[in-house]
Amino acid sequence: MGVIDVHNLSKSYGKVLALDRVSFSVGRGELFGLIGPDGAGKTTLFRLLTTLINPDDGCAEVDGCDIIKDYLSIRKRVGYMPARFSLYPDLSVEENLQFFAALFGVTVEESYDLIAPIYKQIEPFCTRRAGKLSGGMKQKLALSCALIHRPSVLFLDEPTTGVDAVSRNEFWDMLAALKERGITILVSTPYMDEASRCDRIALCSEGRILGIDTPTGIVRGFDKPLYGISAKNMFALLERARSEEGVEDCYPFGEKHHLVAGEGFDEERFKAALADVECLEIVSTEPTIEDMFIKLMRR
Amino acid sequence: MSDVVISVRDLTKRFGDFTAVDRISFDVHRGEIFGFLGANGAGKTTAMRMLCGLSYPTSGSGTVAGYDVRTESEQIKRHIGYMSQRFSLYNDLTVWENIRLFAGIYGLSKTQTEERATELLDRLNFSSERNTLVCSLPLGWKQKLSFAISTIHRPEVVFLDEPTGGVDPVTRRQFWEMIYEAADGGTTIFVTTHYMDEAEYCSRVSIMVDGEVRALDTPARLKQQFAAESMDEVFRTLARGAQRGE
Known part of the structure; x- marks a missing residue:
C-alpha cells in the first residue's frame, strides 16, 4: 500500500481523453516525478488527486483516503501548488501566509520550523505584495503556503517551468530537504534533466504512462547501442x-x-x-x- | 547586402534608476543561429524588445536587418519574424485564415499570400489541413506551422522567444530541425531558451547577467573558457554570480 495509490484512472473533457487508465503507486517519503510534455495529462492527474475534479473511471487513494468518498479528509492532508501562480497578488507575502494558515485552522508559528528553510529567503520582503515578487520568490511563497498545514503529501504541478537553470536547481534542493522530513512528494516537470532528482519517475505522454522506474532503471531499459x-x-x-x-x-x-x-x-x-x-x-x-x-x- | 544582420553597440535601457540592459554590444551574422541566454530578470526580454522595434533604447545604437532601432522601428517590425510559446497562432481560426491574417499583417499582396501559402502547406505536408481549426491540431504541428508563418514574408532574421517550452522531446527536435534548415537557407535565427541542451545547437551563444552580456562565443569555446562539461555548467557558473533577481 502506498501513500498515493492510483488504479486505472481515466478522465475525458468532451471528446478529449486527457487521462487513459493510469495506474501507479507512491510510497511514504518518496519523491516521485511525472515527466512529460504539455498534454500528457499531468495537471488532470493532480486535479483528480487533490479532489478538484472527479474521474470518469478508476479509483485512487491519497494517504488512505478515497478521492471521491473522503475528499474532505484529503483536502486537509495534502498541499497543492498549481502550475499557475495562485496566491493573492494584492495581499502581502505575510498576509498570504496568514490567510492560508487561517484556512487550515493553524498558525504560522506552529509550522514555522517546517517552512523556515524556504520562507526565510523571502521573509525580508514580507510586507511586499505577492504580485510584485520575482518568479523565483513567488515560487518560494507558494511552496511555503502549500506547506503551512504540515501536509503529509505534497502535489507540485510544474513548479520549475519557465524558471532558469540556477533557480530550478535550488528548488530541487528544497524538495530534497522536505523529503528528508518524511513528506511524500508528487511533482511534475517537462524538463527531462530534472528526472534524476527523483526517487522514481513516470514518463507520461498523451494521457498514458509510458514507463515507471527509478531514473537509472529507466535508462537501463534502453537496450540498443x-x-x-x-x-x-x-x-x-x-x-x-x-x-x-x-x-x-x-x-x-x-x-x-x-x-x-x-x-x-x-x-x-x-x-x-x-x-x-x-x-x-x-x-x-x-x-x-x-x-x-x-x-x-x-x- | 551586408553579412551582419544584427549589430548593436552599447545598447542600454533604463527604467527610472534601474538599468535593465547595460551597454550590450554584439554582431549576429547571416545564417547564424544565435542563442540569447540569461537568468530570469537578466534583461533578455527588454533587450529583445529593443531589437524588435518595440522598445526605444535609452542610449547606444543598433541595426536589425539594416534598419536603425532608434529611428526605423516600423521598418524593423516589417522585416523580422517573431514567434514565442505564448504568442503564436489564433486557435479559433483555421490554418488558412491564420496564414492570411499574418501574411496581411506582414504586408504581402493577395497573390503573394496565395503563392506562399500553397508553397508553405506543401512543404509541411499540410495541404489537407488548410481548413482545419488550429485548436484541433497536435502541438507539434502548431509549432511547425507557427514557425513557417513567422517566416512567410521571408525575413532576414527571425526572433524565437522560448519557442519550445513544454513541448515533448520528439517535437522539440523536429522543431530544431526546421530551425537548422532555415539557417542553412540563410535565415538568421535569434533564439532564447531555458533548455541548456538547445544552447548547444546554436552557432554562438551569449549569456546575459545583470543586464550585461557576460559571455559570447561558440558553445565549444565557452565550455573551454569555463572549463565546463556542458552549457548547463557554463550557464550556472555565470548566473550564480547574479546580483539581481527578476
Missing part, C-alpha cells in the same frame, strides 16, 4: 546518417546528434560510408532519460 556523432555541418549530417543502413534513429542531442544503432549497424562501415563528411566524429555514448522517452514515443 547509442552513439554520439558530430561533423562540421550538423544539419547535413542528420540527413546523411539517417540514410545509412542499420541506423534506427538519429536526432539532435546537445552538441552531438544521437544515433540509435539497430540490427546490421557497423561502426566501421558507417565511418567509411561517410568518409567525405568534414570533421566526422563518432563515439559510443550512454543513453539518458530523454533518449528513452524518445524511444518510447516513437514506438
Whole structure:
C-alpha cells in the first residue's frame, strides 16, 4: 500500500481523453516525478488527486483516503501548488501566509520550523505584495503556503517551468530537504534533466504512462547501442546518417546528434560510408532519460 | 547586402534608476543561429524588445536587418519574424485564415499570400489541413506551422522567444530541425531558451547577467573558457554570480 495509490484512472473533457487508465503507486517519503510534455495529462492527474475534479473511471487513494468518498479528509492532508501562480497578488507575502494558515485552522508559528528553510529567503520582503515578487520568490511563497498545514503529501504541478537553470536547481534542493522530513512528494516537470532528482519517475505522454522506474532503471531499459556523432555541418549530417543502413534513429542531442544503432549497424562501415563528411566524429555514448522517452514515443 | 544582420553597440535601457540592459554590444551574422541566454530578470526580454522595434533604447545604437532601432522601428517590425510559446497562432481560426491574417499583417499582396501559402502547406505536408481549426491540431504541428508563418514574408532574421517550452522531446527536435534548415537557407535565427541542451545547437551563444552580456562565443569555446562539461555548467557558473533577481 502506498501513500498515493492510483488504479486505472481515466478522465475525458468532451471528446478529449486527457487521462487513459493510469495506474501507479507512491510510497511514504518518496519523491516521485511525472515527466512529460504539455498534454500528457499531468495537471488532470493532480486535479483528480487533490479532489478538484472527479474521474470518469478508476479509483485512487491519497494517504488512505478515497478521492471521491473522503475528499474532505484529503483536502486537509495534502498541499497543492498549481502550475499557475495562485496566491493573492494584492495581499502581502505575510498576509498570504496568514490567510492560508487561517484556512487550515493553524498558525504560522506552529509550522514555522517546517517552512523556515524556504520562507526565510523571502521573509525580508514580507510586507511586499505577492504580485510584485520575482518568479523565483513567488515560487518560494507558494511552496511555503502549500506547506503551512504540515501536509503529509505534497502535489507540485510544474513548479520549475519557465524558471532558469540556477533557480530550478535550488528548488530541487528544497524538495530534497522536505523529503528528508518524511513528506511524500508528487511533482511534475517537462524538463527531462530534472528526472534524476527523483526517487522514481513516470514518463507520461498523451494521457498514458509510458514507463515507471527509478531514473537509472529507466535508462537501463534502453537496450540498443547509442552513439554520439558530430561533423562540421550538423544539419547535413542528420540527413546523411539517417540514410545509412542499420541506423534506427538519429536526432539532435546537445552538441552531438544521437544515433540509435539497430540490427546490421557497423561502426566501421558507417565511418567509411561517410568518409567525405568534414570533421566526422563518432563515439559510443550512454543513453539518458530523454533518449528513452524518445524511444518510447516513437514506438 | 551586408553579412551582419544584427549589430548593436552599447545598447542600454533604463527604467527610472534601474538599468535593465547595460551597454550590450554584439554582431549576429547571416545564417547564424544565435542563442540569447540569461537568468530570469537578466534583461533578455527588454533587450529583445529593443531589437524588435518595440522598445526605444535609452542610449547606444543598433541595426536589425539594416534598419536603425532608434529611428526605423516600423521598418524593423516589417522585416523580422517573431514567434514565442505564448504568442503564436489564433486557435479559433483555421490554418488558412491564420496564414492570411499574418501574411496581411506582414504586408504581402493577395497573390503573394496565395503563392506562399500553397508553397508553405506543401512543404509541411499540410495541404489537407488548410481548413482545419488550429485548436484541433497536435502541438507539434502548431509549432511547425507557427514557425513557417513567422517566416512567410521571408525575413532576414527571425526572433524565437522560448519557442519550445513544454513541448515533448520528439517535437522539440523536429522543431530544431526546421530551425537548422532555415539557417542553412540563410535565415538568421535569434533564439532564447531555458533548455541548456538547445544552447548547444546554436552557432554562438551569449549569456546575459545583470543586464550585461557576460559571455559570447561558440558553445565549444565557452565550455573551454569555463572549463565546463556542458552549457548547463557554463550557464550556472555565470548566473550564480547574479546580483539581481527578476
